Amino acid sequence: MWLLILVLIAVCFIFYVKEARLKVVSSPALAYFKRALPQLSQTEREAMEAGDTWWDASLFSGKPNWSQWLQTGKPALSDHERDFIEHELNELMAMLDENQICAQGDLPPEVWQFLKEKGFFAFIIPEKFGGKAFSAQANSAIVAQIATRSLSAAVTVMVPNSLGPAELLLHFGTPEQQQTWLPKLANGSALPCFALTSLEAGSDAGGITDFAVVCKQEFEGEMTLGLKVTWHKRYITLAPVASVLGLAFKVYDPDQLISEATELGITCALIPTDHPGVEVGARHDPMGLAFMNGTTQGQGVFIPMHWVIGEMDGIGKGWRMLVSCLSAGRGISLPALSAGTAQLSAKASTAYCRVRRQFKQSLWRFEGVQVALARIAGLSYSIEATRQNTAMAIDLNKSPAVITAIAKYHLTEMARVAINDAMDLHGGKAIQRGPLNYLALHYQGMPISITVEGANILTRNLMIFGQGATRCHPYVLKEMAAAQEQDADMALQQFDKVLMQHLAHSGKTFLKASFNGLTRGVFSSAPVAGEVARYYKTLTWYSQILAVQSDLAMLVLGGKLKLQEMRSARLGDMLSQLYLASCVLKKFEDDGRQCSDLPLLHYVMQFHLSAFERAFTGFIDNFAPTGLKTIAKRWFMPFGGAVDGPSDRLITALCESLYCNKLTLARVSNLCDTSGHAGLAALEQAFQLFPKCEQCLHKFECWQKAHQAKLLVLNTDEQLAMAVAECVLDEEERELLVEWFQVSRKALSVDESV
Numbered sequence: 001m002w003l004l005i006l007v008l009i010a011v012c013f014i015f016y017v018k019e020a021r022l023k024v025v026s027s028p029a030l031a032y033f034k035r036a037l038p039q040l041s042q043t044e045r046e047a048m049e050a051g052d053t054w055w056d057a058s059l060f061s062g063k064p065n066w067s068q069w070l071q072t073g074k075p076a077l078s079d080h081e082r083d084f085i086e087h088e089l090n091e092l093m094a095m096l097d098e099n100q101i102c103a104q105g106d107l108p109p110e111v112w113q114f115l116k117e118k119g120f121f122a123f124i125i126p127e128k129f130g131g132k133a134f135s136a137q138a139n140s141a142i143v144a145q146i147a148t149r150s151l152s153a154a155v156t157v158m159v160p161n162s163l164g165p166a167e168l169l170l171h172f173g174t175p176e177q178q179q180t181w182l183p184k185l186a187n188g189s190a191l192p193c194f195a196l197t198s199l200e201a202g203s204d205a206g207g208i209t210d211f212a213v214v215c216k217q218e219f220e221g222e223m224t225l226g227l228k229v230t231w232h233k234r235y236i237t238l239a240p241v242a243s244v245l246g247l248a249f250k251v252y253d254p255d256q257l258i259s260e261a262t263e264l265g266i267t268c269a270l271i272p273t274d275h276p277g278v279e280v281g282a283r284h285d286p287m288g289l290a291f292m293n294g295t296t297q298g299q300g301v302f303i304p305m306h307w308v309i310g311e312m313d314g315i316g317k318g319w320r321m322l323v324s325c326l327s328a329g330r331g332i333s334l335p336a337l338s339a340g341t342a343q344l345s346a347k348a349s350t351a352y353c354r355v356r357r358q359f360k361q362s363l364w365r366f367e368g369v370q371v372a373l374a375r376i377a378g379l380s381y382s383i384e385a386t387r388q389n390t391a392m393a394i395d396l397n398k399s400p401a402v403i404t405a406i407a408k409y410h411l412t413e414m415a416r417v418a419i420n421d422a423m424d425l426h427g428g429k430a431i432q433r434g435p436l437n438y439l440a441l442h443y444q445g446m447p448i449s450i451t452v453e454g455a456n457i458l459t460r461n462l463m464i465f466g467q468g469a470t471r472c473h474p475y476v477l478k479e480m481a482a483a484q485e486q487d488a489d490m491a492l493q494q495f496d497k498v499l500m501q502h503l504a505h506s507g508k509t510f511l512k513a514s515f516n517g518l519t520r521g522v523f524s525s526a527p528v529a530g531e532v533a534r535y536y537k538t539l540t541w542y543s544q545i546l547a548v549q550s551d552l553a554m555l556v557l558g559g560k561l562k563l564q565e566m567r568s569a570r571l572g573d574m575l576s577q578l579y580l581a582s583c584v585l586k587k588f589e590d591d592g593r594q595c596s597d598l599p600l601l602h603y604v605m606q607f608h609l610s611a612f613e614r615a616f617t618g619f620i621d622n623f624a625p626t627g628l629k630t631i632a633k634r635w636f637m638p639f640g641g642a643v644d645g646p647s648d649r650l651i652t653a654l655c656e657s658l659y660c661n662k663l664t665l666a667r668v669s670n671l672c673d674t675s676g677h678a679g680l681a682a683l684e685q686a687f688q689l690f691p692k693c694e695q696c697l698h699k700f701e702c703w704q705k706a707h708q709a710k711l712l713v714l715n716t717d718e719q720l721a722m723a724v725a726e727c728v729l730d731e732e733e734r735e736l737l738v739e740w741f742q743v744s745r746k747a748l749s750v751d752e753s754v
Contacts, residue, residue, distance in 0.1 A: 052401075054400040062512065062547030093676050095110065098150040121185065155291040164192050168268060168325060172309050172317070192238065192246060195231070197234060198231070211249055239296045269303060288445075334408045335386060344669075347674065350377070355683060364655055374655055377664075382607070384667070389582075432752075438677050461566070516540070539578060549616070552623075581612075597663070599654040
């Protein structure tokens with residue numbers, strides 16, 4: 001049946017005639033389509049309608065326009081944004097000591113005051129309200145740089161600048177609400193939090209049990225129309241210190257005071273935390289980090305209707321508000337934290353693997369170490385490329401829910417791999433907590449990024465392809481609209497037209513994918529020449545494979561695909577790898593096609609392409625009938641995939657590039673400033689000194705090996721003096737090595753408990 005469906009798609013295309021609609025096909029197809037339509041809850045439908053598409057739709061179509069992709073603009077910062085980073089941000093970085101912050105359980109008072117006074121909570125607020133009006137690119141870059149030093153401070157800064165009262169007010173608040181709150185949020189006199197998650201409702205926001213009843217009650221001496229709200233929220237960042245609470249709840253109107261309906265839907269409101277009845281509960285302890293997180297609750301708390309975001313017009317529109325803002329925030333905050341963690345891992349691991357020596361050579365010379373080191377560098381490069389391009393989409397006024405879900409899931413997972421590898425490479429140094437340890441708290445805090453703003457299991461299995469299949473497909477959304485048309489004749493007419501276009505598209509894509517499988521995509525077009533062109537061609541071929549597999553999955557499974565999470569997740573993985581690889585190619589072009597970046601580019605592209613191939617193979621193995629699995633794989637990849645993953649030679653070349661080319665290291669660690677962290681600064685000093693003394697260190701070590709017996713009772717200074725006496729070293733070399741041993745020992749030292 002599976003292969004027969006492929007043939008039918010091609011046949012329908014061959015016999016498709018633009019002017020002659022095949023109603024004999026479309027009428028039963030419409031009936032099937034209505035039966036097969038996935039059943040969407042109201043919250044799912046609103047989430048689907050709130051976002052939009054961007055480059056993901058082009059990848060999903062099977063015909064990505066690479067020239068258009070490369071011309072979408074380069075990530076850039078304004079002069080005002082760069083000035084803020086060079087001054088206010090650098091001043092903040094010098095104030096942050098994450099070990100001290102976590103030991104005290106809070107940011108120091110002077111840091112809180114600095115954040116408020118300098119506008120760190122006002123990035124997204126327009127200048128007319130006293131805000132910074134920064135781009136998403138600047139917002140992301142600032143949070144990422146803070147994250148290299150202090151996750152506690154980064155989370156504190158990111159929350160008011162992503163999903164929160166300011167974002168909701170800007171898009172949905174009335175002018176009066178904006179005038180009331182935005183200046184206070186901008187100058188820090190009002191500190192916000194937003195409460196969505198409750199005990200019963202986490203991923204299923206539609207299951208919120210927090211509720212409000214429309215009523216009239218005396219407020220400030222007058223009978224006022226409003227809501228009596230009951231809630232109990234948890235995991236709310238900044239709740240313990242917030243002065244204004246953004247709150248999501250369901251509204252009911254049993255007396256029909258404002259509507260003929262009783263259930264009015266999810267609604268958002270702003271409530272001052274000093275309002276009678278508002279309770280700030282116990283504080284949580286998020287993995288030992290010091291950012292404020294806790295609970296809030298209230299029982300029958302009356303609020304006037306003008307505290308609802310959007311006032312009366314905002315009743316029942318809260319979920320649409322949240323998902324439209326959440327997709328933007330998800331594309332800024334979590335990628336920024338991931339970039340900070342990955343770049344810290346790259347910066348520290350590269351330096352440590354040169355400074356740390358075993359068996360008379362630096363760690364990075366060992367091939368096993370090179371595997372982990374190359375992976376850290378490659379993932380950091382990919383994360384930065386995706387962070388920049390996803391933020392750019394938001395700056396282009398897009399709200400691409402699928403792309404931001406891809407960025408959230410994959411970048412946090414890649415950062416988790418990077419920090420794990422960094423911990424392995426540092427060995428014992430990484431597990432001794434204290435001021436000299438620059439990795440432990442980031443490792444400790446990694447599960448937070450994995451969990452928040454949509455847990456990763458949910459994001460991968462339900463959101464990426466679950467939304468992508470409908471939002472990004474060029475025809476499915478139109479077919480769904482036609483199937484829901486009440487007028488039968490109109491429905492058939494609309495569906496007939498879209499169905500024929502869909503079949504034509506599917507047939508063409510199937511033939512192109514089959515041809516590119518035979519030719520390995522060599523005849524596809526590419527916007528550039530040279531050795532990089534093959535990646536564009538391969539991605540076009542793989543995009544066509546995804547389009548065909550998606551059509552087949554939706555045709556065979558229909559609405560059941562929503563429940564086939566493992567299968568849909570693999571299709572989502574295929575789309576994700578295409579997007580991540582696209583961002584890498586664009587970054588390479590935006591950075592000026594530097595030859596020094598080629599080892600990085602080749603490593604990352606082969607990493608993502610091989611991940612696509614594994615997802616494709618896994619999908620076929622778990623979707624196609626047993627007898628057709630091999631045929632299906634051979635049909636689209638008759639000679640296998642385009643790559644087998646990064647080769648050993650490429651891994652070694654990338655590691656050599658990290659140490660021989662400063663630009664390569666800068667690409668994967670430019671956001672990480674080492675000056676303010678005692679342990680990292682000492683490591684960087686040793687890293688910079690090593691090239692100057694490497695040659696004389698080698699001479700000294702060879703001499704030590706030859707005279708091992710007589711040197712056993714001598715300390716290092718005595719051995720250096722003997723080496724000078726025997727003319728192995730001159731006095732200048734001895735002084736250099738004295739400095740090296742002093743600096744390197746400091747860099748490799750760990751904290752000790754008293």
